[in-house]
Structure formats: C-alpha cells, structure tokens
Amino acid sequence: MKQNLTLDATLVSSYIKGDESALEVLISRHKQKIYSFIYSKVYDKDVAEDIFQDTFIKVIKTLKRGKYNEEGKFLPWVMRIAHNLVIDFFRKNSRMPKFDNTGEFSIFSVLSDSSLNAEKQIIKEQVETDVRRLVDELPEDQKEVLLMRIYNDMSFKEISERTGVSINTALGRMRYALINLRKIIDKHNIVLTN
Amino acid sequence: MAKLYPNKFIKESNDLKPKEETVHFLLNYSKALSVTKYKNMEFESLLN
Numbered sequence: 001m002k003q004n005l006t007l008d009a010t011l012v013s014s015y016i017k018g019d020e021s022a023l024e025v026l027i028s029r030h031k032q033k034i035y036s037f038i039y040s041k042v043y044d045k046d047v048a049e050d051i052f053q054d055t056f057i058k059v060i061k062t063l064k065r066g067k068y069n070e071e072g073k074f075l076p077w078v079m080r081i082a083h084n085l086v087i088d089f090f091r092k093n094s095r096m097p098k099f100d101n102t103g104e105f106s107i108f109s110v111l112s113d114s115s116l117n118a119e120k121q122i123i124k125e126q127v128e129t130d131v132r133r134l135v136d137e138l139p140e141d142q143k144e145v146l147l148m149r150i151y152n153d154m155s156f157k158e159i160s161e162r163t164g165v166s167i168n169t170a171l172g173r174m175r176y177a178l179i180n181l182r183k184i185i186d187k188h189n190i191v192l193t194n
Numbered sequence: 195m196a197k198l199y200p201n202k203f204i205k206e207s208n209d210l211k212p213k214e215e216t217v218h219f220l221l222n223y224s225k226a227l228s229v230t231k232y233k234n235m236e237f238e239s240l241l242n
Contacts, residue, residue, distance in 0.1 A: 023224050027217055036210040052212045056220045064229045065236060 008074040016063055027056065030075055034082055041086045051089060055082040127192050134184055142177035145170050 008026065015022035034055065039048040058081050062068050068077075116124060135143055144163060148154045156174070160167045185192065223240075230237045 020221070020225050024221055027220060031217065032211045035212045039210050049212055049216055053216050053220065057223065060220070060224045060227060061229075061238070064224075064227060066229075 012063065012068065012074055016066065016068070023060070026074065030078065033075070034078055037079060038082050038086060042089065047089065051082060051085045054085050058085075130190060130192060134181055134190070137184055138177055138180055142173045142180065145173040146177040149174055 008029075011022040011026050015026070031052075035048060035052050038051045038055075039045065042048055042051065055078060059078055135146060138146065141163075145159055148159045148162065149156070154162070156167050156170045159170045163170065165173075184190070226240045228239050228241065230239065
C-alpha cells in the first residue's frame with residue numbers, strides 16, 4: 001500500500017512534467033475503484049460513465065494547471081472530485097426530474113396526487129379569506145371593477161358597459177385597486193403565500 | 195460469508211469499470227490539452 005502511494009505520487013509528478021503515459025497507469029490502476037464508487041451512488045451505468053469522465057477531465061485540468069498540491073493522496077483526491085460531481089448530478093436531477101430510460105416502468109412517474117394536503121388546504125383557505133378582507137377595504141368603485149375582472153372574468157369592455165363608465169376609467173379603477181391592495185399589504189406586513 | 199452474495203452480484207462488481215472508449219477519450223483529451231500561462235492568466239487550448 002505504501003509503495004502504491006509512493007508510486008501514485010511519482011506518477012503524478014511525471015505526468016505534470018509531461019509524461020502522458022503516467023496518466024494511463026493512474027487511470028488503469030484506479031478506474032475500477034472510482035467507477036464502482038460512482039455507480040454505487042447513481043445506479044446507472046451511463047451516468048456513472050459520464051461522471052467518471054468528468055472526474056478525470058477535472059483531474060487532468062487541475063494537474064496541467066499545476067494546481068495539484070496533495071502529493072501522495074491521489075486516490076482520495078480523485079474520489080472527492082467524483083463525490084462532488086455525484087452530488088452535483090443529484091442536485092441537477094432534483095431540479096429537473098426526468099424519465100429514466102432503464103426500461104422499468106414506474107406508474108408514479110406519470111401519476112401524481114395534485115390535490116392539496118390538509119396543511120396546504122388550510123393555508124389556501126386562510127389566504128383566500130385574507131384576500132377577501134383586503135378587497136372589502138377598497139373603495140366601492142374599485143372593488144366593483146376588481147370583482148368583475150378577477151372573479152367574474154369579465155373583459156374591460158363588458159365592465160365598462162355594465163358600470164356605465166368608459167373602458168379607460170374601468171382600467172384606471174382596476175389599476176388603483178391593485179395599487180391600493182399592495183399598499184394595504186405592505187402597510188400591515190401581510191404575507192400571502194400558499 | 196462469500197456464499198451470502200449471489201454469483202451475479204460478484205460478477206457484476208468485477209465488471210464495474212468504465213468503457214475502454216471512455217479511457218481512450220480521457221487519454222486523448224489529456225494529450226490534446228495544453229495550458230499556457232501568461233502573467234496571471236491561464237489559457238487552455240485543445241489541439242486535435
């Protein structure tokens with residue numbers, strides 16, 4: 001083991017000096033250990049292959065830039081790079097879930113329960129009650145336009161016909177209704193989240 | 195103890211290594227990559 005470590009360090013320094021064959025020895029010596037480590041985390045041969053490749057690209061770049069300073073600890077250093085890339089992979093994947101192509105079909109990949117859970121349902125009701133109270137605070141003309149536009153889904157043309165004001169006035173009332181709502185929310189530090 | 199592991203698993207863990215193409219790619223990448231330093235700057239160039 002001791003001899004192995006010394007050899008790794010020697011190989012690394014000869015590679016840095018330009019001996020390309022040293023890298024071949026290093027890769028063939030450690031490829032199984034590094035690849036198995038990656039595979040044990042991702043359980044996908046193609047992904048493991050990609051991460052293995054990215055790991056060594058980082059290794060090569062670091063060594064060629066002369067930034068390597070962990071002589072004698074080559075394998076743990078490479079393992080750490082692989083580990084970080086595995087974490088990056090899972091982070092990226094959790095942001096962008098995708099269908100796996102392993103051939104196994106999972107019904108949960110196409111079915112999901114979109115209904116709100118009890119907690120979210122309660123929060124939704126609270127938010128809706130708060131919004132209703134805020135709307136009630138608005139001046140009558142603004143409240144009327146806002147209710148017609150948002151809750152009755154009417155166009156501004158329909159609103160102007162119904163209320164007997166011009167479209168521009170209806171638009172202005174809507175604008176002031178929203179400005180006033182924001183003002184009330186800011187003033188009272190109300191948090192409307194779901 | 196070894197008997198506890200199915201043969202398939204033992205075979206699979208021995209097979210766990212990257213493809214030859216990947217290793218070749220890395221070796222060629224390494225040969226093609228050169229890093230040039232100029233003052234505080236570093237330039238990477240890939241010569242194919």
